[in-house]
Amino acid sequence: MRRHDHRLPDVWLGTNFWSRTGGPLMWRNYSPAVVRQELRVLHDHGLTMTRSFFYWPDFQPGPERLDEEKISHFADFLEAHAELGMSTVPTFIVGHMSGENWDPEWRADRPIYSDVWMVSQQAWYVEHLTRRFADHPAIAGWLISNEIPIYGGEAPEPVVTAWARLMVQAVRAGGGHQPVSIGDGAWGLEVSGHDSGFSVRRLAELTDFVGPHVYAMETDLIRSHLKAAFICELAAVGQRPVVLEEFGLSTDFASGAKAERFYRQFLFTTLTAGATGWIAWNNTDYDDLAAQRPYSHHPFEMHFGITDSQGRPKPPLKALGEFSRVLGTMDLPRCRRADVDAAIVVPSYLSAGYPFHDETQRRLAAAHGEQAYIAAKEAGLPVGVVREEEDGGLPEGYRLYLLPSVKELAAPSWLQLADLARGGATVYVSYCAGESPGQRGPWWTSPDELFGVRNDLAYGLNDPVDDVITIRFTADLGDIRAGQTLEFTAAGNENSRAYLPVEVTDGRVVAVDRNGRPMIVVKDHGSGRAVLSTIPVEHFAARRRGANPEDTWRLYQALASLARIPRPLGVEDPLVLVDSLEREDGVVFHILVSEHPDQTRVRVSGGAALTDPDGTPVGETVLLEPYGVAVLLSGGGPEAAR
Incomplete structure (x- = not known):
């Protein structure tokens, strides 16, 4: 798209x-x-x-x-x-x-x-x-x-x-x-x-x-x-x-x-x-x-x-x-x-001005989208940023929809997510209770239909998490294999530092915490699927000092694999961010931005022959200066670049 x-x-x-x-x-x-x-x-x-x-x-x-x-x-x-x-x-x-x-x-x-x-x-x-x-x-x-x-x-x-x-x-x-x-x-x-x-x-x-x-x-x-x-x-x-x-x-x-x-x-x-x-x-x-x-x-x-x-x-x-x-x-x-196959969804609650909805939650929607954007960049996953419309409705045509640390989404959009999954998309949602004590809990519709779970919340209470949450995969998820683990450090206030307790109905638990509680649940919908994270991993990172990179990028990389999203240029390093621009004559400019404090050499892959802007062929690795930038070209030679 x-x-x-x-x-x-x-x-x-x-x-x-x-x-x-x-x-x-x-x-x-x-x-x-x-x-x-x-x-x-x-x-x-x-x-x-x-x-x-x-x-x-x-x-x-x-x-x-x-x-x-x-x-x-x-x-x-x-x-x-x-x-x-x-x-x-x-x-x-x-x-x-x-x-x-x-x-x-x-x-x-x-x-x-x-x-x-x-x-x-x-x-x-x-x-x-x-x-x-x-x-x-x-x-x-x-x-x-x-x-x-x-x-x-x-x-x-x-x-x-x-x-x-x-x-x-x-x-x-x-x-x-x-x-x-x-x-x-x-x-x-x-x-x-x-x-x-x-x-x-x-x-x-x-x-x-x-x-x-x-x-x-x-x-x-x-x-x-x-x-x-x-x-x-x-x-x-x-x-x-x-x-x-x-x-x-x-x-x-x-x-x-x-x-x-x-x-x-x-x-x-x-x-x-x-x-x-x-x-x-x-x-x-x-x-x-x-x-x-x-x-x-x-x-x-x-x-x-x-x-x-x-x-x-x-x-x-x-x-x-x-x-x-x-x-x-x-x-x-x-x-x-360059076109993308993945989208970060910004809830309409950021800007719709719905009655009886406070600014604390609006600002949180922007912070969660920002952290998802960072994690996607670290995963080497180019993304679009799309908005839920005020009367409900999401743009169609993406293979992967990322809804980070969501408390609120308009009711029609929850129903549409199931339709998108049935149409072949991978829909990922992580839960967040929000930072405001008012009406604390998920403003969600039909989680049973979408994720195959029922919430197990007690009214008016939330369910706190450990300071560090280690989730262990009990089944494969994309390129994450059963037995592998991810680790997340909790953050947020007394309202948001919590998870969503669920009773699994017809979803599949693919990851659990140290207590065996479901952390990642997948429900298949025909050729697509819905993936639920019961912990707000993006919120935790957004509220931490010096958080990045943290393991959300690894989860997003697995979701991209699950959604079969190709990467035109692969860099297996979360501290090297990659995106690209395409010129009308077919030349593609790949922009590599290093977040390494020291000079580093990174391996690149993608199939297309790469050159630097002067037309010199680039091998399997690229040297990046501390916090430096490299511009690589594919799809044309030095004459095309000029």
Whole structure:
């Protein structure tokens, strides 16, 4: 099945840009020479664009009035881009930046989204700025705001969507024909489980791309490296191209080598997750602005730069340059993600806003999907991320459906799972009691029909597990043989650290714990089957520090074997993640990402002749640098690769 693969006409690889002459106040301290020096460094490392900012208090000093001096500076800024063949995406409503909010003086605390006069002022501002610059060849696109939920606050979804529609219409009224999006960070319900009013799905109806802002911190290294990739999968819910509109780190929080490592991992894992643009935060450091807000009170914000305050490249820029060269080799606009036979199901409870359903459980659905995504990557199993529809219903056509640590699924979907199994699919579900004490227990339908079990729960209680659960297979499951064991470390709170006691009816027990209790049960349905894990293995890992890799990947590998899913490139190492992109001329680019802290040599298999990007044949093994990346080609020679 096809995975989401919506792309902009051009690949965006660049950086958010504030000149070192002033940060957000750069337009008051504008230096054409410094800007050109800054852009030249970016250009020489393969970056092709920037995201720029109309700092609102400066560009609209009064109602229906623009500052002509600032506009002339921005016009020169565009010319500086054009001189290098670069482009930029301007951002209109810039009231929040780097840990502080700034209002135009005339706003007087009027609501951003619902005050009619205030909305009209924003629309006037957007339209007139667009009209000034819409025909300039250096304009690549438009963004309405910068993280406006932080500045304008949250609001009901219909209000936010109506405001956004008027802003996009203002761009079009001003002659803006380039791609446009909102700039809200894509932090809405469909991605985070928190309802801010900024619905990714609803805003996609108005816009041309979705732009996640990703700065999440973690307690697990592999989870940290793959978090943005999974966010890309979730953000594609609106069927729009995904642009990593902001990402990066302050080098106050990481050494140079580890900052470079983070960038490399981030870029290549999001490439195979369907991203079509990458705009780092940000172009430079601001050591000379230590006395200026916001840097005076958020000093770490001075050091997000990919160059230092003198314009010298920092390690993240090296990773960006390397990535740029790979994208050039691939000719990314002609590539698409390889088809997959396996899907991770995201329950509709993440984003449907069902009544009397709490945010704790919504967020858990995202966390469990993320951990399943990690385990699938460790298993060498390319997956799609699909969503249950709000009225029930799952997309058909996959050989393997993974439903990780599920408490809730809509009633019609449980019935459909049995139909999918009868149609030949392998359906895997693991149970989770959830972290909320309210209505604790499985919101499931017909487990007897699907799995061949009846629950043996006592009302209002849960069934705790040991600190470490060792499951022993009493029968083969895919490529796991009878007698082999898997081990899982329990985690979670007093509600979720539990298993599902069952009485087996016509299912087959294939794995038990040390007490002989059923841990894995299989029920055959014609040519397909349903597989039940009575313990929430994904939940345990999602709630643990430094959990990955853990044995869920081995279970997923067995499920893939059971479902007869072929792997185009086999790597028998959970610390080497593999996925691929296919170009329209038949060349396949296999992306190997190492999670090993040391240099390692891995064995690869798959039948097709492999080369490196230069056309040199690759043998049975590939050498990977610590946390490094390798790109291998099949389906064409060096001429095709170029």
